[in-house]
Amino acid sequence: MTSIGIIGSEGRMGVALAAAIAAAGQQHRGADKGGNIVKLVSESDVLVDFSSPAALEATLDACIAAKKPIVIGTTGLEERHHYLIDDAAADIAVLQTGNTSLGVTLLAHLVREAAARLDADWDIEVVEMHHRMKVDAPSGTALLLGQAAAEGRGIDLAAASERGRDGVTGARVRGNVGFASLRGGTVAGDHDVIFAGDEEMITLSHRAENRMIFARGAVRAALWLTGQKAGRYTMPQVLGLPER
Structure with missing residues (x-):
């Protein structure tokens, strides 16, 4: 034991x-x-x-x-x-790790594989939502998923990420990984990684119920x-x- x-x-x-x-x-x-x-x-x-x-x-x-x-x-x-x-x-x-969920671990693997096979014409956005009491943003899981996407693309996440868009920000930079953080209620943790291409979109998701x-x-x-x-x-x- x-x-x-x-x-x-x-x-x-x-x-x-x-x-x-x-x-x-x-x-x-x-x-x-x-x-x-x-x-x-x-x-x-x-x-x-x-x-x-x-x-x-x-x-x-x-x-x-x-x-x-x-x-x-x-x-x-x-x-x-x-x-x-x-x-x-x-x-x-x-x-x-930013997340000990076995499901999120597998999701990160899938995100890395998808990013490696879809070029920069596919925009990557990481969207996360957590309970109102969470104090940090983006979540550790969102950063973990963003890092997986960056590794798949062979880019430096710190130099190629967009966060906290507000006002007139200009067009989205090709190849960057975007992050959006939502807070409210008692949500344990929802994460979506969106691959948005021309006239099509893929979303890889994980929902934490508890x-x-x-x-x-x-x-x-x-x-x-x-x-x-x-x-x-x-x-x-x-x-x-x-x-x-």
Whole structure:
């Protein structure tokens, strides 16, 4: 039986993770802001973190010291956080993703394949909607899907994306990936990737009905990660999908 430590155990995802871990027949422990993270890490076989970017550095330091793997599902990460993750991956197994859903993981694979086969005459737009309480935009999942599209096209997403259109913006730049973020109600997470060509359109979609889908995916990723060497891993590897 694997002991999975939940960082942010009292939050909405933390509660869902506890239920998913119990359903999988595994053990769980938890800690929140102000809790003893070092103790939690030392008593766990693997950690799952859906807390906040501000807490990530201390969590990674504790995992490195204890040589424990970690799944990071926290969104809103900045460039410096990814440098920290890269450094940690030299010593421990780290899986970081904007979405732990197995369905979204497969969707990203399909988006990458579609983008590789449809040239820049097909405009790509990523549309996402989440509950009114979500604080970051675009969502981590939207960025994950946009990155998959960029990889399929062989372009740099940071240099070829359009966000927050307002007013007279001019014509759409050929080859760019567009993002639109909607907020309202209690939506767990809806994502559409639109490939708009001349007189035809393809839409690849995913609808999250409950955050348990993310919890179950995170548990599967955590159990898989316990058998890996130090390094940085992704959700497609958990499913055995090819990566570019």
